[in-house]
Amino acid sequence: MQREVKLVQGNQAIAEGAVYAGARYYAGYPITPSSEIAELCSVLMPQLGGVYMQMEDEIASIAAVIGASLAGVKSFTATSGPGFSLMQENLGLAVLGEVPCVIINVQRCGPSTGLATKPAQSDVMQARWGRHGDQAIIALSPATVKECFDLTVTAFNFAEKFRVPVVLLADEIVGHMRENFTYPAPGELQVVERKKPTVTPDRYKPFEPAEDGIAPLAAFGSQYVFHITSSMHGTDGYSNNDPGNAAWRVAQLHQKIDRYRSEIVLTKTFNAEDADVLLIAYGATTRAARAAALTARRGGIRAGVLQLLTIWPFPDEIVAVLGGQASTVVVPEMNFSGQVAGEVQRVLGPGADIRRVNRYNGQVITPQDILRAIQGR
Amino acid sequence: MWCPGCGNGIVLGAMLRAFEELEYELHNTVVVTGIGCWGKADDYLLTNALHTTHGRALAFATGIKAANPRLHVVVLMGDGDGITIGGNHFIHAARRNMDLTAIVVNNYNYGMTGGQCSGTTPADSYTSTTLYGNPERELDICRLAEVAGANYVARGTVYHGWELQQLIKEALNKKGFALVEAVSPCPTHFGSHNGMREPVEMLNHLKEKAVTMDAYRQLKEPERDGYFVIGKLAERDAPDFSTNYERMRGRIAGARKEGEPA
Ligand SMILES: Cc1ncc(C[n+]2csc(CCOP(=O)(O)OP(=O)(O)O)c2C)c(N)n1
Ligand code: SF4
Numbered sequence: 008m009q010r011e012v013k014l015v016q017g018n019q020a021i022a023e024g025a026v027y028a029g030a031r032y033y034a035g036y037p038i039t040p041s042s043e044i045a046e047l048c049s050v051l052m053p054q055l056g057g058v059y060m061q062m063e064d065e066i067a068s069i070a071a072v073i074g075a076s077l078a079g080v081k082s083f084t085a086t087s088g089p090g091f092s093l094m095q096e097n098l099g100l101a102v103l104g105e106v107p108c109v110i111i112n113v114q115r116c117g118p119s120t121g122l123a124t125k126p127a128q129s130d131v132m133q134a135r136w137g138r139h140g141d142q143a144i145i146a147l148s149p150a151t152v153k154e155c156f157d158l159t160v161t162a163f164n165f166a167e168k169f170r171v172p173v174v175l176l177a178d179e180i181v182g183h184m185r186e187n188f189t190y191p192a193p194g195e196l197q198v199v200e201r202k203k204p205t206v207t208p209d210r211y212k213p214f215e216p217a218e219d220g221i222a223p224l225a226a227f228g229s230q231y232v233f234h235i236t237s238s239m240h241g242t243d244g245y246s247n248n249d250p251g252n253a254a255w256r257v258a259q260l261h262q263k264i265d266r267y268r269s270e271i272v273l274t275k276t277f278n279a280e281d282a283d284v285l286l287i288a289y290g291a292t293t294r295a296a297r298a299a300a301l302t303a304r305r306g307g308i309r310a311g312v313l314q315l316l317t318i319w320p321f322p323d324e325i326v327a328v329l330g331g332q333a334s335t336v337v338v339p340e341m342n343f344s345g346q347v348a349g350e351v352q353r354v355l356g357p358g359a360d361i362r363r364v365n366r367y368n369g370q371v372i373t374p375q376d377i378l379r380a381i382q383g384r
Numbered sequence: 385m386w387c388p389g390c391g392n393g394i395v396l397g398a399m400l401r402a403f404e405e406l407e408y409e410l411h412n413t414v415v416v417t418g419i420g421c422w423g424k425a426d427d428y429l430l431t432n433a434l435h436t437t438h439g440r441a442l443a444f445a446t447g448i449k450a451a452n453p454r455l456h457v458v459v460l461m462g463d464g465d466g467i468t469i470g471g472n473h474f475i476h477a478a479r480r481n482m483d484l485t486a487i488v489v490n491n492y493n494y495g496m497t498g499g500q501c502s503g504t505t506p507a508d509s510y511t512s513t514t515l516y517g518n519p520e521r522e523l524d525i526c527r528l529a530e531v532a533g534a535n536y537v538a539r540g541t542v543y544h545g546w547e548l549q550q551l552i553k554e555a556l557n558k559k560g561f562a563l564v565e566a567v568s569p570c571p572t573h574f575g576s577h578n579g580m581r582e583p584v585e586m587l588n589h590l591k592e593k594a595v596t597m598d599a600y601r602q603l604k605e606p607e608r609d610g611y612f613v614i615g616k617l618a619e620r621d622a623p624d625f626s627t628n629y630e631r632m633r634g635r636i637a638g639a640r641k642e643g644e645p646a
Contacts, residue, residue, distance in 0.1 A: 032451050053633045058450045063476040067443035070436065074416075074447025077434060078455070082447070096437055208411075227432045228452045232410045234426060236435035237419075246427050246435075 015188040017155040017181040018043035018085075021111055022051065023190065024159030025083050028198055030109070031057030032082040034071035036064055036090060039123050040179040041113035044085035065090035069097045069110065076108045077235060079226025081163060085111035088130055089120065092137070098172055099138040102260060104235045105214065105222065107166035107201055109159070111175045113182040114290075116341075116369040125369025126179035128290050129342035134174045135319050143261045145271055146174040146319040150293035152186040157196065158316060164199040165271060169263060170221055176318060178341065180291035180371060204231055214256075215242040220263045264320055273316035274325050278304065282311030284381050285333035287326065287351055289315040292339045292372050299377035310381060318347065326354045337380050339364035339372045385424060389575075389583025391542035391568030392422050395489055398549040398566075399458070403431075406556055413456045416445040418465035421495040421570075425460050439470030442477040445484050453483065453626040456556070463490040467525050468503035478532035481560045483624040487552065488525055488563065491570035499573025510577040525565045530618040535560030537618040541567040543590040544614060551616065560624040567594065567612070 015023075022044045025033075033048040035041075045061065052059040057080070062068040068084045075082040086094065091112045101108055114130050116122035130137075134146045145165050149155045155177060162173040204211045204223040213233040216222045222242075225231030234244035239256060241247035264271065277297055279285060284303065288296035293314045303310035313329050315322055330336050330351065336359060338348035345363045352361050362380045366372050386392045403413065413431040417423045419438035426433035436444045441459050449457045461467075466488040467474050477484060493511045494500045501511040501518055504525065508517040529537045536558040540548035548566055555562035569575055569586030580586045594614045595603075603611060623631075 032447065034447060053629070054636055056633070058629060060446070060450060062443065062446075063472050066440060067446070067473055067476070070440045070443035071447030071450070074434070074444040074449075075451035076447075078448045078451035080451040082451070097440060100437055226452075227414045227434075227448060228412055228455050230411055232430070232432050234429075234433040234435070236426065236433070237437055238435060246424075 010189045010192060012187050012189050014185050015152050016043065016185050017149070017152050017177065017183060018113065019047055020152045020155035020188060021085070021159045021175070021177065022047040024156040025109065025163065026051055026055065027156070027191070027196065028081065028160045028163035030081045030083050030163065031055060032072065032075035032080045033057070033084065034060045034062050034068045034075070034082070035084045035086065036062055036068050038087045038090050040115055040182050041085045041087050041111060044111060065093040066097060069094040069101070072108050073097060073101050073104070073106045076106050077227050079229070081107070081167070083109040083111065085113065087113050087115045088117050091130060091133060095137045099140060099142065100237045101172035102138070102142045102144065103237060105170040105224070106172065106235070107170055107224070108172050109162045109166055109175065110172060111159070111177060114176060114178040116367070122369040124179070126291065126371065127341045127367065127369070128178055128292065129346065129367070130176060131318060131342070131346035134176055141257060143264045144174060144319055145169070145171060145264065145317070146176050147273070147316055148176040148289045148318050149181050149316070150290055150314065151181065152184060152188045154316070155181055156188065160196050160198065161273070164197065167199045167201040168221070169267060170201070170224055171264065176290065178290050208232065212242040213244045214240060216259065216263070220266050268320055271317055271320060272322045272324070274322050275314040275316060276329070277312040277314070279311035279313050279329050281309055282329065282333050283309040284335045284337065285329050286310065286312045286337045286339065286377065287315065287330070287347070288312060288339055289318055289347060292341060295372050295374045295377055296339055298374035299381065302374060302378060303381050308381060315347070321350050323354050326351055330355045330359065335360045335362065335381070337362045337364060337377060339377050341366050341372060343367040385427065386421060387572045389569065389571040390421070391491065391566070392425065392489060394542040394545055395422070395487065395548065395566045395568060396425050396428060398545055399487060399552050401549050402553040402556055405553060408456055412454065413458070414448055416441045416448065416457060416459045418461040418470065419496070420462035420465045422460055422462045422489040423465055439465055440473060441465065442470065442473040442484065442486065446477060446480070446482050449482055449484055450626065457484050458556070459484055459486045461486065461488050462495065463488060463492065463504040463525065464494045464502040467523060467528065471503065474528065475532045478529050478534040478561045478563070480625045481533055481535060481622055483559050483561070483626060485555045485562045486564070487566060489566050489568045490525060491568050491574055493570055493574040495570045495573055499570070499577060511574065512577065526563065526617050529563040533561070533622065534563050534618065535620050535622055535624070536562035538563070538616045539565045539567065539612070539614050541590040541594045541614060542569065543587050544594065547614070554616065560622060
């Protein structure tokens with residue numbers, strides 16, 4: 008079959024990517040700049056035998072998503088900063104209860120209601136640390152319409168494979184941008200299904216990790232009967248206050264992500280191998296970074312880009328290698344505090360020449376902004 | 385787990401006997417609980433269970449039921465959980481007419497956290513945060529459910545255990561959102577703050593003050609004070625969410641095929 012090139016919006020690619028990955032339940036609450044995802048899902052889900060629900064708020068949205076996932080249906084929600092804040096408590100339940108689900112955050116400029124229609128990349132740390140209790144999470148960030156689609160599929164794959172919630176940190180620019188895109192044919196991209204139990208029902212324990220470190224997850228309504236709880240629990244899913252058990256549970260939630268770091272950490276490089284000036288970028292800002300690096304090369308500066316598709320867990324290894332080779336590292340991002348620049352500094356050490364390019368007024372970072380930082384050396 | 389004289393065990397017993405009479409099976413029953421003393425009921429259950437966050441149980445249950453309408457989904461919440469912090473979800477689960485059975489144990493206070501006031505604490509009564517008497521008014525859980533669109537609304541008490549079991553059974557049998565409010569003593573906190581330290585005093589209170597609709601109607605205004613109605617309070621047969629959604633899906637012409645982008 009001839010695959011057509013289409014002009015596709017980022018948010019549309021996210022919704023279509025979720026459907027491609029097998030999502031058949033969406034619960035959400037409208038918020039700019041993510042609402043196109045909800046609108047499209049309200050059309051697609053019922054067509055495909057799935058369900059779309061507009062909930063009373065974002066707290067309910069993620070709760071319903073978790074419930075549907077436990078009933079065996081791949082589920083997701085989409086929001087922006089204010090809604091993402093409301094989701095944090097129940098996102099923590101998905102972490103502790105090890106419930107696969109995907110949360111799309113199309114970031115906008117804050118704090119608070121902020122500039123509701125303008126882009127930002129200021130929820131990087133909220134994604135990582137926004138919840139109470141110590142926990143790990145996976146977060147991915149797309150820079151193009153194609154990456155919106157592909158990384159949404161990847162987000163579902165990681166969620167299902169590792170029994171975790173996965174956050175897609177998009178931003179208003181990629182969410183609303185339109186680019187030429189050819190939808191992949193069925194089977195072209197890998198789609199992962201969660202591991203189901205194979206033991207007899209009387210022996211099933213919902214939190215007993217298999218050899219790969221991940222516990223199989225049954226569905227409510229199957230022959231397996233099980234408990235999931237927001238309280239600390241043992242392998243059987245029932246409350247357990249034993250300190251040794253709690254220590255094992257908390258560590259296990261971190262370790263299962265740690266163990267698969269090399270599979271989870273996704274990056275791209277553009278002329279980065281010999282870079283003397285390394286631009287480390289993610290999301291829409293990657294586009295300006297690539298343009299700036301090309302211009303700098305033409306001017307005789309060996310500049311290159313390391314794009315972080317995975318932000319959490321943070322790609323320490325490749326940042327250390329490529330950042331270590333460069334004499335200067337530039338980190339452009341649409342936030343004031345340098346949320347990723349701080350991580351880069353942690354990896355490369357206090358002596359490294361790390362230049363921050365920050366915008367936090369709802370305007371995009373331009374290649375010229377980045378070039379000025381490069382030339383400022 | 386529960387204090388001596390707590391009513392939670394009686395409600396749990398009534399619910400389990402109703403499950404048994406209706407031949408519910410463990411694997412197709414999911415009990416969703418909120419946070420609180422009553423919310424810990426899942427620790428005693430062999431059915432599927434999801435113990436959620438404070439106030440949000442109905443929203444989790446909504447996702448479960450929407451994804452698999454064949455499941456029996458029963459939601460256990462305290463008065464703080466179900467209609468105070470969780471009031472918004474309560475209104476909208478009833479409005480959507482989700483096919484869920486909600487059993488709200490109303491002990492007029494937050495038992496688990498030490499007896500603070502809740503949205504159902506009667507005006508002027510005493511709790512650990514209303515030591516001078518509650519300056520706020522209480523909310524009627526059943527009337528809220530009725531105006532929000534529930535298909536079945538009933539109130540029982542743990543003194544009237546058999547009747548409570550029948551109400552829960554009717555609620556379970558009802559398609560659409562069904563609410564049973566179970567008025568129940570918390571002798572440890574609410575009782576001790578309000579001159580009913582002994583569990584039996586609270587039970588006597590329920591015995592005396594809980595009356596049928598007919599008896600209530602015969603009471604004149606000033607005498608009515610403190611009395612409340614038990615039994616079935618509202619019933620209708622509006623189609624539930626999943627039935628309406630299925631109908632809507634049927635109306636969509638030319639639904640696209642798997643794997644075919646828009
Ligand atoms: C978000 C959040 N806020 C507060 C609490 C603390 N908390 C736990 S149970 C509870 C109240 C429980 O009261 P109720 O729902 O009436 O149930 P009961 O204990 O009386 O059965 C509160 C406030 C919490 N767990 N989570
Ligand atoms: S504190 Fe009150 S509600 Fe909680 S178990 Fe004790 S008596 Fe029951």
